[in-house]
Amino acid sequence: MSEQDLFYLLALLKVEGVGDIMAKKLLTHFGKAETVFTTKTNQIAAIDGVGAVLLKNLKDKSIFEKASKELDFIKSNDIKVSFFQDENYPERLKHCFDSPVLIFSAGNMNLKNKRTISIVGTRQITSYGTDFCRKLIEDLAPLDPVIVSGFAYGVDIVAHQIAMENNLQTIGVLAHGLNQIYPKTHKKYVAKMEENGGFITEFWSSSNPDKENFVRRNRIVAGMTEATIVIESADKGGSLITANLANDYNRDVFAVPGRVTDKYSQGCNDLIKTQKANVLSSAADLIYMLNWDIEKKVKSIQKSLFVDLEPDEQKVYDFLIKNGKELLDIIALQCDFPIFKISGVLLNMELKGVIRPLPGKLFEAI
Template sequence: MSELKYWIAFNRVRRVGRARVAMLEAHFGSLSEAWGASSAQLQQAGLDRRTAATAARSRSRIDPDAEMERVQQAGVTALTWHDDGYPPRLKEIYDKPPVLYVKGEILPEDERSLAVVGTRRPTAYGREVARQVTSDLAQNGLTIVSGLAKGVDGIVHRAALEAGARTIAVMGSGLDVMYPREHGELASQIAENGAVVTEFPLGTRPDSQNFPRRNRIISGMSLGTLVAEAPESSGALLTARHALEQDREVFCIPGSILAPNSRGGNRLIRDSAAKLVTCADDIIEELNLTTIEYQIELAAFFPEDEAQAAVLKYVTFDPIHIDEIIRNSSLASSTVSGALTMMELRGLIRQVGGMNYVRLRESSQEYQTAQGEHG
């Protein structure tokens, strides 16, 4: 905690981003040591004269303790790239943010996530395909990542919430500066069922240059990026470009060749920059999300008892009602209910509404059985 306040403080210093934070930490051993350094010492660490002078002067107007208190009072969690809670996939990208501010909670199951982006002015077709495909992805246990903007972003966040799934919104402002204003209630719902995140300090206005920057975080947190509908000028194409640079998959739902709103997405497909998809299953299959290889990554983290193992046999990647599980397993309703609750807490399954459950990943016991059968 004592070190975190200096990360938050440096995050308010102009011209000190990923590369310079890494430089300072490598030279001084910690950002707390770097905070007390003179301009000359900062230059010795590798900062240019202008940035070193700016950083040194910042100490007179930035109080690390006050910044830490401000974050805490706002109900925000600040994560550095050294923290366990920092999204692992985001750590992999070149330009990862030194500090990520979070309202809500980022969970291990959010590793199974897909970015869905598109135009702020979708057509009726764009709205429907974005909603339908996102809903199907969410019901298959994927966390939906988007940018909380008007149009497609808002549609896909709501589709995920309506499916009972997790969703993550990446903002282009401070978490205390809602943009657009009409998405305030939506942001609150997302924080309760996922997370609202940003790299920008509290109080940061939604300036236009912030949104292209935040797009790399949308793609960086995700296994891949789906472009639902986008004209040639859409910022969604920037997110797709970031995904390609990050060696992540890019998918696109095709649109009419006569529709201006489909030209950007269609061009991605034409240029082989995106894979054409028409449904959620195309994406799930392309990402191999149902294969045993993917499940191995997280299986060891979820031990299970006898009741959970018995119940899990009847929960697949297709929704099944609790009453059917009780009938099939011949277990007491209280036993089944308790096992489902524990497995949902552990991230093995998810309730998708109406007491229906779907599986998110294989169990460690099943993996061991599969290994024995194929060994």
């Protein structure tokens, strides 16, 4: 994109009453943002949704001063800019009707042909949530996913930290411009994240981390990823908004179940109960549901995924890995278990996500 094109795009987005949807409508009709400003008023008025107030606002000369100031900030800070029709714009986000016309980024990120998931949740993460998040990311690490979150307190920063510990690309979606970091205590993570990942935002350098910006930020978190995972949440919270947005975008949503008495499991349990999220009990659930179950790669991570098998379960698992799908009776015979015992072992293994039942009393290892 040329500097001139970017200047007029910034100016168009600064027009009061022009949001992402209207901007896309105008750009689709006129081709370029500059053309919107040079076209006669009656032609613009013919566009559905354009009224007298918007036409008046297009005449506001102050928008060009604001656009010029932001352009100077972008150039002087080496900010990367992605237009929603560009190749470097996150592919999944392109398909969201209300996605930002422009996103600004800093760091060293590569989303091309990458498995990308968002991990969100409460700012009051518990040891249960931290332990689950760590195990999940560690077990997924061999598949090299990109971990996206909101760089906030709690689940967000824990997910970013664990991703970095496992040398995974991680991206923080910000609710403000790239001229600042919020919360300030997280500045210590910026350099490391920008080495392998970084930050993206739709907000200008003049934007502050206002409350409404976090809701807008959440649609990027949900829209740019293949699936959204809610680790912990109370019965209300931003992570539930993200989960609902992901459902609206026809993305997969997963929630970690918890005890009904735990405050920060209520939101997750409700998502599962209302069928707005799949139950997530291990990395194997995610791999299976997202069809990441590629044989060659799954075999390489099986040991790390299933280290918690009991001795009897391990014996059955090893047998199925060696022999493929097999009948219940044959499994019992070859593993030297009575039928009543093998049934319980297989049930436990199915609940752990290491095997799946097939028609005809067949079982196979995942």
